[in-house]
Amino acid sequence: MAEQLRVGIAGLSRGGDFLAPLTHWEDTTVVAVCDPDPAAIERRRDQFGAAKVFEDYSEMLDSGIDTVVVATPIHLHVPQSVEALGRGIHVFSEVSAAVSLQQCEELIAAVRRSPAKYMMGENCCFMKEFSTVRCMARAGVFGEIYYAEADYVHEVGPWARPGSWPEKWLLNRRGPSYITHPLGTVLDWLDDLVATVSCMGTGAHVDPTRAADDCSIMLCRTSRGALVKIRHDLVSPRPMTHNYASLQGTLGAYEARRYPGEEHRVCLKTAETRPEAGGREWQSFSGLADDYLPDFWRDQAGVDGDQHGGSDGAVMRAFVDCVLNDTEPYIDVYRALDFTVPGLMAEVSVKQGGVPVAVPNFRSL
Ligand SMILES: NC(=O)c1ccc[n+]([C@@H]2O[C@H](COP(=O)([O-])OP(=O)(O)OC[C@H]3O[C@@H](n4cnc5c(N)ncnc54)[C@H](O)[C@@H]3O)[C@@H](O)[C@H]2O)c1
The missing domain is CATH 3.40.50.720 (NAD(P)-binding Rossmann-like Domain)
Known part of the structure; x- marks a missing residue:
């Protein structure tokens, strides 16, 4: 060694x-x-x-x-x-x-x-909060997770020079071309992979000279039957939101911070609720999260x-x-393709009006 x-x-x-x-x-x-x-x-x-x-x-x-x-x-x-x-x-x-x-x-x-x-x-799977949610999910805190979603909204259009790689590989193709951050995050929580994907796009309004839809929505069915929604948008004129993700299970939910100043939050069936408030309430994530913090975040103070x-x-x-x-x-390479290939198949789907398309599992190929 x-x-x-x-x-x-x-x-x-x-x-x-x-x-x-x-x-x-x-x-x-x-x-x-x-x-x-x-x-x-x-x-x-x-x-x-x-x-x-x-x-x-x-x-x-x-x-x-x-x-x-x-x-x-x-x-x-x-x-x-x-x-x-x-x-x-x-x-x-x-x-x-x-x-x-x-x-x-x-x-x-x-x-x-x-x-x-x-x-x-x-790297998004290794964000402090997201990797903590993975540990909570693995420990069964959320019960059976049947729904998850994530956004990647990051306006790259103005910086993509003609002839540059983002212009060619991200903005001049249809479908979600940069998907591993949001999809990898939620597949990591689910410990699952995508079996079929369908994708629809808005079309190109902001810059009609480019092939990319301003915004695409991927709907994924995982191999264990969960539903995953991914919003992918590299074009719309708005602030970046690339760390929003949430999940829902039979025992609880997690919602990441979507906008600056917001808190991450959970709603767990085991926690106290106030029926008089009309239902369940969001609880602070930070208190609960300490119990599930991955070793990296405990051992390494950061660099x-x-x-x-x-x-x-x-x-x-x-x-x-x-x-x-x-x-x-x-x-590993198979997990890397679990996070990458649904985006390639979503390109096939969006070009056919959103039909569900099977996602190959390279482990058996
Ligand atoms: N994980 C993340 O958070 C994250 C963030 C940014 C970029 N990325 C990824 O990193 C990659 C690079 O992105 P970027 O923003 O740095 O792009 P960039 O265009 O800003 O920089 C790419 C660099 O690679 C150099 N380069 C080109 N050909 C090369 C070669 N053959 N050998 C060595 N260097 C070469 C270029 O000169 C340039 O300096 C992309 O694939 C992008 O998807 C990931």
């Missing part, structure tokens, strides 16, 4: 967010970074210290790293992961795992052939500069631990 991972980071925009935890921990060292854009390198230079700088990804892979963070444009995740896995280099891939079914097959084949680990870094509410450090820690301890990755 290696005692320290020698990490290379590809793509220094999003990839730079992982410099804080990876340079803070004693069992990881960032020995190489790679980005063809010199400006991206310069922006992070004071953070990566003595790491070797590469413009070429393959050269970085050959420089003696044993682990790579793939945080490059979305369509490069699979080819770059496949190349690293082929050299026996462990891969932490940014979301989404893949942009087509063909890429999914290539990724699965590479993971099956390689002795190295692959994990997709879906200065850690992004996305500390979830970047949490998801990276899960990956590092699985490599160092030779355990299964929390989001």
